Amino acid sequence: MAEAMVDRAPGPPQRRLNRNADYDPDLEDESAEPTLLERFDAVTRKPTSPLAQILRLVVLFLLVLSVVFMSLFIEQHLELKRRERDGSQPPPKVTVTSTSVVTTTVLPPSHPTSPPSEQTCLTPECIILSTSI
DSSP, X not given: OHHHXXXXXXXXXXXXXXXXXXXXXXXXXXXXXXXXXXXXXXXXXSOOOHHHHHHHHHHXXXXXXXXXXXHHXXXXXXXXXXXXXXXXXXXXXXXXXXXXXXXXXXXXXXXOSSOOOOOOOOSHHHHHHHHHO
């Protein structure tokens, strides 16, 4: 009977023991949280909606646009600093312009130019015409 037990394939409890026999507690990662790269990989593998894809493209475009303008600004700033340091060329002159606008409003006189005339509408044509208005 002892020979029958030896010839028999290991059952599930022995498999668990065999799996845990190679376990080394020193190699275990102390934090259970995934790494940044694993989180990024998990996010990029998820299917996204068309709206999320459009928003991702818009954000990418705005990021590239802001980098371009920042680099242009920094380039000009460094050029001005270089000119001031070298003294070879004077810094560019700043021209300030101003515009003034004067508006004059002429009001009509407050009294009537001619005395009002009172015309009464008593004819049938005038009454028909006034009703159509």
